[in-house]
Amino acid sequence: MGASFFSFSFSMVSFSSLRSSLVPTRMMGVEGQWWRTSGNHWRAEGRDDRMRGENEEDSKLSLDFTSEEKMEIESIKTYKKDLLDDIQKLKMEIDSVMAEILSFESAEENKTIERNKQFSNGKKKFNMDPKKGINYLVEHKLLDKRAQSIAEFLYKEEGLNKTAIGEFLGEREELHLQTLKAFVELHEFSDLNLVQALRQFLWSFRLPGEAQKIDRMMEAFATRYCDCNAHVFQSTDTCYILSFAIIMLNTSLHNPNVKDKTTLERFISMNRGINNGEDLPEDLLSKLYESIRNEPFKIPEDDGNDLTHTFFNPDREGWLLKLGGRVKTWKRRWFILTDNCLYYFEFTTDKEPRGIIPLENLCVREVPHPRKPYCLELYNPNSQGQKIKACKTDTDGRVVEGKHQSYTICAASAEERDSWIEAIRASITKDPFYDLVSVRKKKVINQTPQD
Known part of the structure; x- marks a missing residue:
């Protein structure tokens, strides 16, 4: 019985040893050994995609x-x-x-x-x-074609021309008016004095040259400023009038063409009674005056001009075609608009103009022409049929009186024509907002002061 038990135990140990000698070296691998016995009775090696001799292995396995x-x-x-x-x-x-x-x-x-x-x-x-x-x-x-979305685009987007922004905001259509309101409300004027607020406002776009557009924009500014600073002025009219007074002061102090500079005393005097019939504190006006005297207004670089040229002293130059007075031929001339006069030269390098057209009492308008598009006309609305007071130099250099009852001038494009018309109108009107301001000034000064 002992021998049988020993024999059975040996058999079990041998089988167990055989089973334990099966070493799984890489169960899930793609290459390497799969199984081997300690005695090398069977070996399956190599990559799984290069298995060979399966029949031979099967025969070994069977043994x-x-x-x-x-x-x-x-x-x-x-x-x-x-x-x-x-x-x-x-x-x-x-x-x-x-x-x-x-x-x-x-x-x-x-x-x-x-x-x-x-x-x-x-x-x-x-x-x-x-x-x-x-x-x-x-x-x-x-x-989005919503006023708020457009206003944010105009206010925040980089690379937009400030003149184009002013042109869009100045239109009278309802969408443009709503956009102007939303645009102004994007400005934060709280705790800023009026000069600081104007600097911020006038930097965000360029004011157009037409009086009615300027009026709407400055009205919107005055409303917003008073909303942000409720106790500074008694009415938006006061803010409106003083804003224009500050802009005019900027021109007076910093435009080299203005010889008679506005003094502090005159600035205070010209703004008496504008606060609903009351005077504004002299300390406030003095601070505003000093701020402008120390630092003039600036406008964005893409316009390249001093702020005053926006609508106070419009100035423009460029090539235009001029129709002759007696001989109806077109001549190319270099035109310069300045000091309420239109000068024209034969060449840009000429020191003396070929002609001078004072713009006093004249009007300008777009006019059709059978052979030339983009024409404008200078004319005297009160003296039709009479020659316009102008002068030119003749062929021998003598200055002679002009022969024109009207001047027909042709630009290279509709855009250029419209720009010239706007600039000439601004020059003729000189300061288009004076009438707007004077009406409001009379209104507030004549009001009974509040208790």
């Missing part, structure tokens, strides 16, 4: 393993094959998903590039024609 062990090994091999197949399928699915992601990202990137390009084009169109630029951005769904 060394029981049927159950063979089935177990076959099951493992099948499991491994299925596992590798699943891994391959998973890799293919991952590759497919990654391709879709890359395709989506590429499409989104292309959309972003296209939108940025359209937005840039919209800004360029705006700088050339504000209305067309806004319409372009709205049509391409880059901007």
